[in-house]
Amino acid sequence: MTGPGTNANGDRRLHVLLIEDSPADAEIEIAELRRGGFDVAADVVESKDEIRECLGKHSYDIVLADYSLPNFRGMDTLYILAEKGLNTPLILVTGALNSETAVECVKQGAMDYVMKHNLARLPLSVRRAIEETRLRHERTRAQEQLASKVEELARSNCDLEQFAYIASHDLQEPLRMVAAYTQLLSERYRGKLDSTADRYIGYAVEGATRMQALLEDLLAFSRTGRDGLPPAATDVTTTIQEVLKNLAFVLKEHNVTVTCNPLPTILADRFQLVQLFQNLIGNAIKFRGKKSPAVTISAEKKGEEWVFSVVDNGIGIADEHKEFIFKIFQRLHTRAEYPGNGVGLAICKKIVEHHGGRIWVDSELGQGSNFRFTFPAARADRPDKKEDYELSPQNLVSR
């Protein structure tokens, strides 16, 4: 005997609220359900008050309602169910009902309708109704859980960002005191105390100034994404020109060549985009090899996104370090070899991910690097129209 499984009452019986004024019809319907394999426990009622009373006292797996009773419209049961916040499925079991009315009833919330002259369909209809209700309930619960997880994560993220911002901001003040006064000590008392004291004070000053730089970097990192602008259509070529202007001095100093292939217009925060390219180009210059630095920037449309490449001829990166370098404060070299705190790429990653993209590097030690990152394509992309051209500091100046 196949039952409906454990139901609302925790047993394997089918609890039915049968709204029917003809006792004979009620008997037949119950018999049909039993024939279909259900262990039926039914309450037969015919008035609004009785319905309310039963729904208040028991919980049902299914409501079977006649379409028209002497003092009551079967469909009005839906209002009572809604009133009580119940989502028990309702099946209309009725004699005459034209198909338009039937469809209308289903639209209004009846799960199904079964004609009294074709009651053989009833058990199957009940099974499907119960299964459908169960699925809907599970889906709602899953959605609610997801929504609350998302909310929790968003809140946690916000808290972390705030924490980083406040920590680095509030830590700067006392640190400024330490840095300033250790420096004053070192200036006032240099040569007046012994050389050990001079050395110790030197270490203290170094530590304090380094911590100031770290805090400034941490502040910059935590600000990324916090203080951003809403994304707007940004021409990447214009962005690169701004970056080159910012880096003009360094570009000239190291004789850097920057080549720009056609670049699109994308939806982005233009200040963050400048920061992104400036960090990458700056790194290309900083981590240069023996040759004069050469950087090539290009973009390729792949499906729904633009894939950008910033290729350099610098020192390259070994396989095992490729993920590590994007983490904040992680450095591959000593401070004596290359300056910096290891925030540049972490900021790049944050900016890219904030715009819905991802960033990675293709590289081989000694063979330069290709930093690649994606940006979602704007709905209406301007087609690329600029030709290949070379930007050197001289070209920039003569603009």
Add this chain to the structure above:
Amino acid sequence: MNSAPKILLVDDNPADANLTCEVLATSENPAQVSTVQDGEQALMFLHRMGQFAEAIRPDLIILDLTLPRKDGRAVLAEVKADPELNELPVVIFTTSHSARDIARCYELGANSYVSKPGNLGQFFSAVRSIENFWFGFASIPN
């Protein structure tokens, strides 16, 4: 201006106040600096009330924003709204670099706004510049 310039320095951080005074003390024409640590004291000083009955009228006010009891913005607003005091130049000298703070202070009538640099050398330059500008180049009412 042959007599020593008179400055009212309003800063709740004694270490910062001390640094500022250090720089001012090493100038060619060292200023006479009075220091108070909160906004209420600043106003009492300017109105020569209570313990400040004998206070001098400053030529320049160097004002921090984060102060206990009455913050810098409130002091600035009151000074600039008071016909007896509003001609006194007020330089906001504070750790905040926020664009909002800067705009607000100028709206309230600040004569200038200087953000305190984190680096000692730059801090010295900043204070020196304030002094050079207001007592070297600018003309102030007497």
